[in-house]
Amino acid sequence: MKDNNKAILYISITVLSWATVASAFKLALSSLTYYELLLIASITALIAFATILTFRKRWFLLRSVSRRQWKTFAIAGTLNPTLYYLVLFKSYELLPAQIAQPINYMWPVVLSIMLAIFARQRIPVVKFAGMAISLVGVAVISIGPGQLTGANLSALGLTLGIGSAFVWATYWLINRMNVETDQIVSLFLNFLFGTLWLLIMAPFMKIEISSLKGVLAAVYSGLFEMTIPFIFFGIALKKTNSPALINHLCYFSPFLSLFIIHLILGENIYSTTYIGLALIVGGLLFNEYIGRQVEQKNIKRRF
Numbered sequence: 001m002k003d004n005n006k007a008i009l010y011i012s013i014t015v016l017s018w019a020t021v022a023s024a025f026k027l028a029l030s031s032l033t034y035y036e037l038l039l040i041a042s043i044t045a046l047i048a049f050a051t052i053l054t055f056r057k058r059w060f061l062l063r064s065v066s067r068r069q070w071k072t073f074a075i076a077g078t079l080n081p082t083l084y085y086l087v088l089f090k091s092y093e094l095l096p097a098q099i100a101q102p103i104n105y106m107w108p109v110v111l112s113i114m115l116a117i118f119a120r121q122r123i124p125v126v127k128f129a130g131m132a133i134s135l136v137g138v139a140v141i142s143i144g145p146g147q148l149t150g151a152n153l154s155a156l157g158l159t160l161g162i163g164s165a166f167v168w169a170t171y172w173l174i175n176r177m178n179v180e181t182d183q184i185v186s187l188f189l190n191f192l193f194g195t196l197w198l199l200i201m202a203p204f205m206k207i208e209i210s211s212l213k214g215v216l217a218a219v220y221s222g223l224f225e226m227t228i229p230f231i232f233f234g235i236a237l238k239k240t241n242s243p244a245l246i247n248h249l250c251y252f253s254p255f256l257s258l259f260i261i262h263l264i265l266g267e268n269i270y271s272t273t274y275i276g277l278a279l280i281v282g283g284l285l286f287n288e289y290i291g292r293q294v295e296q297k298n299i300k301r302r303f
Contacts, residue, residue: 007240011249014229014236019256021225022101023264025092028218031211034089037218039202040209042081042195044222049188052231061185072177073186077193079171081226088164094157097261098269102141102254102277103158107165107172108284109134114169130287137279138162144272183234191226248288251281 028037053059065073092100109131115121123131142158178186209215236246254277261267 003239004241007236007246010232010236010239011246014233015250015253015256017224017229018253020260021221022097022257023260024217024220024224025089026097026265028214028221029089029093031214032209032218034086034093035205036207036209037089037221038081038085039198040215040218041222041226042191042198044219045226046188046191046195048223048227049184049191052184053188056184058182058184061182065181069178069181072174073189074193076171076174076178077190078197079167079174080190081194082197084164084167084171087160087167091157091160091164094154095161096267097265098258098267098273099141099145099153100157100161101257102273102280103138103161104164105254105280106134106138106162107168110165111169111172114173118173126290127287130283133286134280134283137276137283140272140279141276144276145270187230248285251285254281
């Protein structure tokens with residue numbers, strides 16, 4: 001049964017969760033390495049998903065996962081959480097939160113390009129305009145602070161921030177193979193393999209976890225970045241009559257995040273960050289509305 005009011009409530013929880021995590025990442029990274037942050041966060045998420053499976057009595061669903069799907073989940077878990085968050089957290093370690101956070105939102109642009117290359121999905125000409133707008137936004141965020149303050153941002157950090165979008169888009173493509181699997185089972189298996197890879201890496205990493213503040217921030221990241229928002233986002237999509245609205249409400253998250261970054265971390269938000277983020281989101285929304293309308297009109301003309 002559809003219930004749009006509950007859908008709005010659930011997506012609000014999702015948006016608020018994602019809006020706070022950029023600050024949590026930086027708080028954790030002030031006393032933990034990016035690997036330590038991910039290890040704690042990933043274990044937290046794995047325990048959370050296991051707990052949900054227990055309370056919902058869904059463990060039996062693992063029996064229906066085929067051998068081919070187990071292999072797919074092993075690959076997906078390598079991408080997310082392992083590779084994606086290692087790249088993303090290292091980017092956060094090297095950049096201000098206000099820079100690292102919005103750059104990651106270019107992943108839908110990357111996904112469109114990858115779908116065109118690997119799935120042979122044609123990109124309508126009009127959508128190149130929206131993609132160009134988003135890419136200009138990334139450039140404004142990357143170059144702007146240097147123009148305003150003379151301070152140069154880490155080139156490696158920027159590269160990793162953009163790279164994380166490529167990793168997430170790749171994960172999205174791989175994970176489509178498991179779309180019929182129960183959402184919680186799918187997330188549990190991703191984090192099962194992801195945590196396994198991180199534990200295998202542990203003997204080769206220097207681990208010195210001694211900060212309670214860092215641990216708490218990492219646990220928070222595991223819950224409010226990797227667990228809670230995905231659960232409530234999925235529920236919101238099931239409850240709503242307008243999935244597009246639910247998806248678009250998520251774009252409030254990065255703007256709200258800038259306010260929280262300023263409040264919690266004390267970062268002075270550059271005007272170029274606001275402008276760049278507005279361009280990134282504006283380009284994505286342009287393709288969702290204008291691009292889709294033009295594409296539908298072109299289809300009707302053919303028939």
